[in-house]
Amino acid sequence: xxxxxxxxxAITLTLKLASLTTxxxxxxxxxxxxxxTHTRSKLKGVVGAVVALPLVLPPTVIGFYLLVLMxxxxxxxxxxxxxxxxxxxxxxxxxxxxxxxxxxxxxxQPLQNAFEAIGRRPLEAAATLRAGPxxxxxxxxxxxxxxxxxTATILGFAHTVGEFGVVLMIGGNIPGRTxxxxxxxxxxxxxxxxxxxxxxxGGMVIFSFVVLLLLYSGRRSVTAHV
Amino acid sequence: xxxxxRALLCAFVPLAAGIASASALAGEVQVAVAANFTAPVQAIxxxxxxxxxxxxxxxxxxxxxxxxQIKNGAPFEVFLAADDATPAKLDSEGATVPGSRFTYxxxxxxxxxxxxGYVDDKGDVLKKNAFKHIAIANxxxxxxxxxxxxxxxxxxxxxxxxxxxxxxxxxxxxxQFVATGNAELGFVAxxxxxxxxxxxxxxxxxxxxxxxxxxxxxxxxxxxxxxNPVAKQFIEYLKGPKAAEVIKSYGYQL
Numbered sequence: 001x002x003x004x005x006x007x008x009x010a011i012t013l014t015l016k017l018a019s020l021t022t023x024x025x026x027x028x029x030x031x032x033x034x035x036x037t038h039t040r041s042k043l044k045g046v047v048g049a050v051v052a053l054p055l056v057l058p059p060t061v062i063g064f065y066l067l068v069l070m071x072x073x074x075x076x077x078x079x080x081x082x083x084x085x086x087x088x089x090x091x092x093x094x095x096x097x098x099x100x101x102x103x104x105x106x107x108x109q110p111l112q113n114a115f116e117a118i119g120r121r122p123l124e125a126a127a128t129l130r131a132g133p134x135x136x137x138x139x140x141x142x143x144x145x146x147x148x149x150x151t152a153t154i155l156g157f158a159h160t161v162g163e164f165g166v167v168l169m170i171g172g173n174i175p176g177r178t179x180x181x182x183x184x185x186x187x188x189x190x191x192x193x194x195x196x197x198x199x200x201x202g203g204m205v206i207f208s209f210v211v212l213l214l215l216y217s218g219r220r221s222v223t224a225h226v
Numbered sequence: 227x228x229x230x231x232r233a234l235l236c237a238f239v240p241l242a243a244g245i246a247s248a249s250a251l252a253g254e255v256q257v258a259v260a261a262n263f264t265a266p267v268q269a270i271x272x273x274x275x276x277x278x279x280x281x282x283x284x285x286x287x288x289x290x291x292x293x294x295q296i297k298n299g300a301p302f303e304v305f306l307a308a309d310d311a312t313p314a315k316l317d318s319e320g321a322t323v324p325g326s327r328f329t330y331x332x333x334x335x336x337x338x339x340x341x342x343g344y345v346d347d348k349g350d351v352l353k354k355n356a357f358k359h360i361a362i363a364n365x366x367x368x369x370x371x372x373x374x375x376x377x378x379x380x381x382x383x384x385x386x387x388x389x390x391x392x393x394x395x396x397x398x399x400x401x402q403f404v405a406t407g408n409a410e411l412g413f414v415a416x417x418x419x420x421x422x423x424x425x426x427x428x429x430x431x432x433x434x435x436x437x438x439x440x441x442x443x444x445x446x447x448x449x450x451x452x453x454n455p456v457a458k459q460f461i462e463y464l465k466g467p468k469a470a471e472v473i474k475s476y477g478y479q480l
Contacts, residue, residue, distance in 0.1 A: 070408075071406040090408065169399075172394075172409075173393035190294065
């Protein structure tokens with residue numbers, strides 16, 4: 001086996017991080033996307049821009065601010081300490097927080113596109129049939145938005161797997177807790193262990209290709225159904 | 227139309243030639259610098275520019291990372307490493323100008339905290355082991371990280387302290403973990419926290435040199451700098467008395 005136990009540990013950790021982040025993002029991102037779709041508030045532009053920020057900011061900027069904010073002298077750090085959670089940098093929880101922020105647009109934007117594509121008419125139709133707002137959301141909007149939810153899930157997961165800069169800056173490279181695959185590859189390259197770097201890096205290429213292949217071939221079949 | 231073009235050419239060609247010759251006159255050298263030597267090399271480069279009119283273009287990073295980049299065609303002409311093994315390896319692989327390698331500084335290791343009074347001057351804070359995180363640079367890539375681990379081994383504390391270690395990718399990131407207070411303390415290069423005989427902030431223990439292998443930092447001219455006289459000039463400058471003074475002021479031995 002060309003991958004050693006540290007590599008496998010990094011893979012497991014990465015999958016755990018990406019799964020948890022994706023679930024959290026779907027929970028947090030769906031109401032945000034819904035609100036962005038239907039609001040007439042003046043804040044719509046501001047919230048949309050904040051959600052999209054990680055698309056354009058270098059991960060070093062996000063990592064730097066997270067490190068400072070979550071540290072003992074930062075606002076977030078003071079709150080987490082007061083709550084008895086302790087400090088978040090160098091912990092798995094800290095990585096989850098960083099990943100949720102970093103991958104947010106990759107989940108919210110597909111969801112928002114899907115909700116916008118539904119339009120108001122099916123929702124109004126459901127309302128005239130006396131469906132309550134929750135009922136309408138669960139039985140009309142969510143099923144219609146399914147392709148968008150699938151895209152959001154895949155992109156959120158894949159983007160978190162591919163995360164590097166934020167983890168590097170707040171992770172502290174701890175085996176089993178914060179050393180994810182991308183950092184492990186970086187370590188191998190720095191230590192001139194090119195063979196191991198190749199196995200992991202090649203694996204990442206194949207993984208990403210398969211994910212995107214699923215996404216794009218899935219997308220065609222969805223439009224074909226319509 | 228052609229007349230205008232010709233006039234334009236007449237105006238611009240000498241101008242362009244002038245710019246080209248001006249940049250040829252003021253030479254420059256691309257230097258890869260181990261992160262621990264960032265502050266001193268900036269001071270030395272400023273002196274060098276003032277004294278010779280030539281420019282130093284410096285990149286900072288971990289020694290192992292630079293090795294990989296140099297082997298893969300990075301444009302560096304001079305390499306100031308954080309160890310002696312990496313330049314020796316490049317030497318044996320024919321990536322350097324033979325005979326150009328020398329030790330420009332011997333580094334000192336410090337256990338440092340951003341908090342005043344946290345680290346005592348004997349390093350007993352390690353034995354008390356009351357901290358949550360200790361930052362050490364990745365020992366595979368950064369010699370100061372390796373020296374940090376060797377110190378823990380020598381003190382017989384490695385087993386207890388290892389679970390608390392957070393690793394920076396290089397010595398700068400390690401310092402940053404400590405500076406932001408996310409790690410209570412960490413092993414850094416003395417040069418990062420020391421100026422003119424004093425620790426500049428927080429509290430520190432200068433680790434005795436017998437607790438780890440000497441951190442001999444070697445410099446070498448790389449193949450890309452073979453034909454650049456400024457590379458040679460800079461190396462000579464680095465050996466000179468003015469640079470030596472700067473190097474010593476940051477806590478290095480010569």
